[in-house]
Amino acid sequence: MLNTSFSERANRSQHSFVVNELGKEIVSGLYPSGSLLPGDAELVEKFDVSRTVLREAMKTLTAKGMIVPKARIGTRITERSNWNLFDADVLVWHIETGVDITFLKHLSDMRFAIEPFAARLASQRASKEEIEGLYRCADEMSKADSDESFALADLKFHLALHAASGNPFMLSVGNLIEAALVTSFKMSSPYGESGRHVVTANKHRLIVEAIERRDADAASAAMEQVINDGFDRISTKLL
Numbered sequence: 001m002l003n004t005s006f007s008e009r010a011n012r013s014q015h016s017f018v019v020n021e022l023g024k025e026i027v028s029g030l031y032p033s034g035s036l037l038p039g040d041a042e043l044v045e046k047f048d049v050s051r052t053v054l055r056e057a058m059k060t061l062t063a064k065g066m067i068v069p070k071a072r073i074g075t076r077i078t079e080r081s082n083w084n085l086f087d088a089d090v091l092v093w094h095i096e097t098g099v100d101i102t103f104l105k106h107l108s109d110m111r112f113a114i115e116p117f118a119a120r121l122a123s124q125r126a127s128k129e130e131i132e133g134l135y136r137c138a139d140e141m142s143k144a145d146s147d148e149s150f151a152l153a154d155l156k157f158h159l160a161l162h163a164a165s166g167n168p169f170m171l172s173v174g175n176l177i178e179a180a181l182v183t184s185f186k187m188s189s190p191y192g193e194s195g196r197h198v199v200t201a202n203k204h205r206l207i208v209e210a211i212e213r214r215d216a217d218a219a220s221a222a223m224e225q226v227i228n229d230g231f232d233r234i235s236t237k238l239l
Helices: 002-028 040-047 051-063 088-097 101-125 128-143 147-164 168-176 178-188 194-213 216-238
Strands: 067-070 074-077
Touching: 002 040, 002 051, 002 088, 040 051, 051 067, 088 178, 101 147, 101 168, 101 178, 101 194, 101 216, 128 147, 128 194, 147 168, 147 178, 147 194, 168 178, 178 216, 194 216
Parallel strands: none
Antiparallel strands: 067 074
């Protein structure tokens, strides 16, 4: 039983390694959409794993929408539009291989579709304790002493707002794309620019003030402004 347990843990570790390495290679474009992966024998040798481990790794990547195995043809890389970007691994692979302005624009588009409405809902449903928590998050942003601490405070604010919407789907979406959000927040962080740092924190505070007043329109508009400002800062850095 002990040997079996060790064997299972080893296989799980090897499985994760193969999935992670192949996933990053696909996302990076080493294997472009429409192309075929190397054959099983070559991949087994490359990763030094058993065919069983490789087969399970292929099943995982198939479930993520990234590959399609075809009998007597091989394993083909799918179009990026088929990939599950809500999958935490797929998001992390994008981030690790280097996000570009297009990826961040798509993230911003999704935030526009979700967060202003989450702010609107929060203005109707947030409890006093949740509003106080949002104020604390805004204060943490104003007191941040690095890009990372600012980004983490920013993330904490937005996840808290999703929770305050009273809709569990909103919070789930925020948690699913957490890695992408924190990457975006790091890139848009105004830390080091004292004036902009304070202004950005205050704009988040305006969202909370609107929620506290139960002003849904103002809360939604303030959130849109925050998303716009963040993407403008990223665009300035990348373009």
